[in-house]
Amino acid sequence: MANNRGRIALIGRIGSGKTTLVQCLSDEYQKYKKTQQVTYTPLFLDTPGEFVELPCFRPQAINVTCDAGLIILVNSSTDCQNSVPPNFIRTYTRPVIGVITKIDDKQCNLKRSYRYLQYAGIRENEIVPVSAFSGVGIDDLKILIESVGLK
Numbered sequence: 001m002a003n004n005r006g007r008i009a010l011i012g013r014i015g016s017g018k019t020t021l022v023q024c025l026s027d028e029y030q031k032y033k034k035t036q037q038v039t040y041t042p043l044f045l046d047t048p049g050e051f052v053e054l055p056c057f058r059p060q061a062i063n064v065t066c067d068a069g070l071i072i073l074v075n076s077s078t079d080c081q082n083s084v085p086p087n088f089i090r091t092y093t094r095p096v097i098g099v100i101t102k103i104d105d106k107q108c109n110l111k112r113s114y115r116y117l118q119y120a121g122i123r124e125n126e127i128v129p130v131s132a133f134s135g136v137g138i139d140d141l142k143i144l145i146e147s148v149g150l151k
Contacts, residue, residue, distance in 0.1 A: 002117070003067070004045060004065075004067045004068045004069070005067060005068070005069045006042075006069055007040075007041075007042075007043060007044055007045050007068050007069060008043060008044050008045070008068060008069065008070045008071075008072060008145065009044070009045040009047065009064070009065035009068035009070070009071045009072065010022060010044065010045065010046055010047060010071075010072045010074055010118075011047050011052055011061050011065060011071065011072070011073055011074065012051060012052055012074030012076075013049045013052055013053050013074075013075070013079060013081075013083055014048075014049030014050065015049065015076060015079075016049060016074045016075060016076040016079065016101060017076055017101035017102055018046055018047070018049070018074050018134060019039075019046055020101070020132045021072075021074060021099065021130070021132055022039075022041070022044045022046050023132070024040070024130075024132035024135075024138060025043075025044075025141070025145075026043065030039065036048060038064050038072070041092075045064065045065060045068055047064060047065065049062060049098075052083050052084055053083045054137060058085075062087070062091055062092075063078070065092075066091075066092060066093075066094070067094070068094060069094065069095075069097075069148065069149070070091055070094065070095050070097065070145060070148050071089070071094055071095070071096040071097075072096075072097055072098070072099050073088075073089060073096060073097070073098050073099070073117060073120055073122060074099050074101055075098065075099070075100055075101070075113045075116050075117055076100075076101050076102050076113070076146070077100050077101065077102050077103050077105060077107075077108040077109055077110055077112075077113045077129070078102050078107040078108060078109070079113075079116075080109070080112070081123060082116040082119065082144060084116065084119070084120040085120075086119055086120070086121070086130060087120065087121040088120045088121060089120055089121040089122055090121050095148045096122060096126075097122065097126045097127070097128065097144055097148075098117035098120070098122040098126060098127040098128070099115070099127070099128050099129075099130055099141060099146075100113040100114070100127060100128070100129040100130065101130060101131070101132065102131065103129045103130065103131050103136065103137065104131040104133065104134050107115060110129060113129075114127060124137060126144075128134050128140050128141045128144055
């Protein structure tokens with residue numbers, strides 16, 4: 001099994017922006033693609049949204065991401081449904097932060113997204129709202145990632 005301590009694992013619902021966020025943080029061209037399986041890059045573990053949405057797959061989400069150096073729980077500011085159980089992040093012994101994506105969308109609801117991430121167990125000061133397209137919040141996210149010792 002690969003050592004994932006130097007990787008950042010992203011988990012979140014389908015369409016929450018995990019892959020786009022990886023592309024943004026990796027300075028890659030942003031192109032939508034549906035993640036069908038766990039994607040390993042030198043810095044990231046990108047997981048399918050089904051891992052969070054379907055309760056039968058949550059153990060796989062935990063098994064795949066539990067040894068990552070950092071776990072990022074991603075929530076789209078446009079998503080009006082929460083699939084993450086209460087205090088879900090307490091499952092992990094590694095640092096976990098929350099990222100709210102799509103903050104420049106007309107349907108953005110930051111208050112709801114903060115509430116969903118806090119329900120999952122993430123403290124408000126560990127949540128960063130970002131836009132992968134405009135770049136708003138990306139520098140703040142990079143600083144938070146570096147504070148855990150990852151780049």
